[in-house]
Amino acid sequence: MTIPNSEPPSRQPPATSMPLDQPTAGERFIQGILPENPVYRQLLGMCPTLAVTGAMQPAMTMAAATAFVLISANVIVSLIRGLLRPHLRILVFTLTIATFVTIADRALAAYLYTMSKELGPYVPLIIVNCLIISRCEICASKQSVGTALADGVGMSLGFAVALASIATVRELLGLGTWFGLPVMPTVWRHWGVMILPPGAFLTLGLLLGLVEWTASKRQATTKHQ
Amino acid sequence: MNTDTTQHPAYIRQAWLVILLGLVYGAALAGVQVGLGPRIEENKRQETYGVIPRLVPGADAKHIEPITLEAVGGKTRRVYRAADSNGELRGWVIPASGLGFADRIDLLIGLDSHAERITGMYVLDQKETPGLGNLIVDERFRDQFVKKSVFEPIDVVKTDPKPGSNQIRAVTGATISSDSVASIINKAVEQLRKPILEQQKAVPITDPEKRGASPAAK
Numbered sequence: 112m113t114i115p116n117s118e119p120p121s122r123q124p125p126a127t128s129m130p131l132d133q134p135t136a137g138e139r140f141i142q143g144i145l146p147e148n149p150v151y152r153q154l155l156g157m158c159p160t161l162a163v164t165g166a167m168q169p170a171m172t173m174a175a176a177t178a179f180v181l182i183s184a185n186v187i188v189s190l191i192r193g194l195l196r197p198h199l200r201i202l203v204f205t206l207t208i209a210t211f212v213t214i215a216d217r218a219l220a221a222y223l224y225t226m227s228k229e230l231g232p233y234v235p236l237i238i239v240n241c242l243i244i245s246r247c248e249i250c251a252s253k254q255s256v257g258t259a260l261a262d263g264v265g266m267s268l269g270f271a272v273a274l275a276s277i278a279t280v281r282e283l284l285g286l287g288t289w290f291g292l293p294v295m296p297t298v299w300r301h302w303g304v305m306i307l308p309p310g311a312f313l314t315l316g317l318l319l320g321l322v323e324w325t326a327s328k329r330q331a332t333t334k335h336q
Numbered sequence: 337m338n339t340d341t342t343q344h345p346a347y348i349r350q351a352w353l354v355i356l357l358g359l360v361y362g363a364a365l366a367g368v369q370v371g372l373g374p375r376i377e378e379n380k381r382q383e384t385y386g387v388i389p390r391l392v393p394g395a396d397a398k399h400i401e402p403i404t405l406e407a408v409g410g411k412t413r414r415v416y417r418a419a420d421s422n423g424e425l426r427g428w429v430i431p432a433s434g435l436g437f438a439d440r441i442d443l444l445i446g447l448d449s450h451a452e453r454i455t456g457m458y459v460l461d462q463k464e465t466p467g468l469g470n471l472i473v474d475e476r477f478r479d480q481f482v483k484k485s486v487f488e489p490i491d492v493v494k495t496d497p498k499p500g501s502n503q504i505r506a507v508t509g510a511t512i513s514s515d516s517v518a519s520i521i522n523k524a525v526e527q528l529r530k531p532i533l534e535q536q537k538a539v540p541i542t543d544p545e546k547r548g549a550s551p552a553a554k
Contacts, residue, residue, distance in 0.1 A: 194353050202354055210361040213370050221372040224379040231463055307467045 129185025132256055136261035150315075152323045155242040160274060161195030161311040163233050164192070167290045170278035173224050176234055180211040180245045182260065188251040189259035189324065195252060204247040205238075212238045237325030242270060281305045282313045372487065383460065384416070384431070384444065391446030391456035392418040392427035399423055405531040413528060417535075418446075425449045428532050431460070432524035436514040439463040441472070445521055447486065449534045455522065456479040462513075469513035477514070480504040487527055489522040 134142065149155045159177065163169045184207045188195075197205060205322055219227040227234065239241070246266055251259040280309045285305030287295035304310050389395045395418035407413045416429040427449050433442040441464070446456035457474040471477060480497070481504060484490055488502050492514050497503035516550035 186452075191353065191357075196353070197351055199350065199354055203357060206354070206357055206361060210365060213365055215370045217368050217376065221375040221379065224383070230462065304465060 134228065136255075136258040138196045139250060139254075139262035139267035142267065143262060143267070143269045144272065145269065147266075148269040148273055148322075149242045149266055150270065150277075151181060151319060153242070153245075155245060156270060157315075158236060159233055159240065160315060161308065163230060164278040164281055164311060164314075164320055165272055165306040166282040166286065166288070167275065168277045169226065169229055170274040172219070172223065172230060173233065173237075174267070174271035174274045175239060176215040176235055177243070177270055178263075179215050180208060180237055180240075180264035181246060181267050181270075183211045184208045184243055185246055185251040185259040185263035186256060188247045189256045193253045201244075201249075203245050204252075208243050208247070209238050210295075242266065276318060277311070277314050280318070281310050285310060353368075380391055386420050387444055387458045387460075388416055388429050388446070391444060391458055392448075392547050393455060394420045394426040396421040400429075403427050405528065405535060407527040407531055409527060411527075413531075415532060425536070427455055428533060430524050432517060432520050434520035434523065436462060436464050436472075436516040437469050437510070438465065441513075441516055441520060442521055443517065443524075445524055447532070449531075449536075451529050451536075453488060454481050454484045454486065454507060454525075457517075459517075462512045465510065468507065469510040470541075471507045471516050472508060474507075477504075477507055482500070486525045488520045492518045 142147070145152075147153060150157075150160050156177070161174050163173045164287060184204070187207050188204060191203070212235060215237065216227070219230070219234055239315065250262040254262070282290075283295060284302045287299050287301050289294060302310070305314070343478040366546070385397055385400055388400050389397050398423065399419035401417045401419070403417050404412055405416055408444070414431060416431075417425065418427050418429055420426050428447045428451060430445045430447065431442070432445055433440050441459065444457075444458040444460055445454065447453070448455050457478045459478070461474065462470060464470045464472060467504055481490070482503050485506070491501070491503045492506050492511070493503045494506050494511065497505050504514070504518065
């Protein structure tokens with residue numbers, strides 16, 4: 112798919128006509144990773160964040176599947192943004208997202224069968240990940256394909272970073288491994304609770320607190336100077 | 337036709353994009369299904385065929401034959417006839433499913449060649465509670481079913497099972513999941529043991545000469 116060129120030039124709004132408060136592609140990309148991290152700053156996509164972060168492999172598969180859906184949906188929505196009717200836009204977003212989720216689900220079942228079985232219902236559930244529809248609404252339906260692509264990639268990376276951080280803590284403490292490889296010393300007694308749902312809530316809560324604490328500390332030091 | 341479009345121009349103008357996208361996406365998904373469907377089916381088949389030699393000792397993956405039988409109660413069911421590399425019958429595998437604690441549990445049950453003892457059990461699919469009910473996929477739980485007789489139902493207990501009995505110990509904290517597995521097996525054996533034995537009689541498995549020859553060959 113050639114993304115930026117496939118759009119008729121007539122529909123591309125000139126850069127000057129873009130509202131001044133809309134972030135540029137570069138800003139969108141950077142914001143998605145940390146400043147507006149989907150999990151830690153926006154608290155979106157909590158279902159996969161809690162459900163599949165028991166180990167790195169399922170978490171990263173989920174991150175990749177979500178990235179595929181998010182980037183594809185962002186690009187398609189941006190391409191057709193000039194044709195959207197305001198009251199039908201949510202329907203179009205959902206239709207688009209559902210299509211890509213189904214493709215991701217079938218592709219996993221065909222090429223990563225064991226992982227697809229392990230993730231179970233959470234792959235079809237990507238469709239209700241608010242992160243994706245919120246990006247369609249906030250960015251893709253208003254901005255150019257390039258910006259929507261940058262936004263999708265940035266947010267996907269941010270989501271992947273968040274899932275990876277939680278999965279790392281849970282897999283290390285709960286199973287003593289990372290990506291399935293044993294890393295913890297053999298004397299380590301596995302904290303079984305970490306791979307169970309309570310472990311997900313505990314880890315997310317502590318990491319959220321840590322992120323918030325660092326952010327407020329940084330703010331305090333900048334004020335001080 | 338002309339009057340139709342003039343009567344509903346607003347409707348078409350509003351919804352044409354949704355209709356068009358519905359058609360395009362539908363076609364795309366049909367394409368994906370056509371392209372990937374056979375591969376997904378093959379994955380499922382591979383999984384079943386890959387597990388059967390572990391469920392029936394001595395069975396060879398290349399000598400597994402699916403057979404459709406009429407189960408007790410009239411339903412048609414598929415079972416697998418598992419033979420060794422000489423084509424000699426080693427046992428039978430029954431795919432069976434039933435409701436667990438959370439969702440459906442799909443099992444494969446291995447029986448010996450006379451359908452008298454269970455030779456193994458494998459969980460193909462389950463969505464039981466992680467860390468508790470999903471321990472039914474663990475070998476420690478599954479191995480308890482090996483060598484159990486099919487003549488009396490398997491009984492789930494919470495303490496150490498009596499030696500020589502048909503008792504198995506439930507997964508701690510997952511009595512419902514354990515009970516479900518046992519009842520799926522009991523039901524499958526009850527419904528399919530007779531048809532399997534009839535099948536065995538109807539089709540001579542190996543000619544007597546070969547049967548006599550094979551131990552000597554080893």
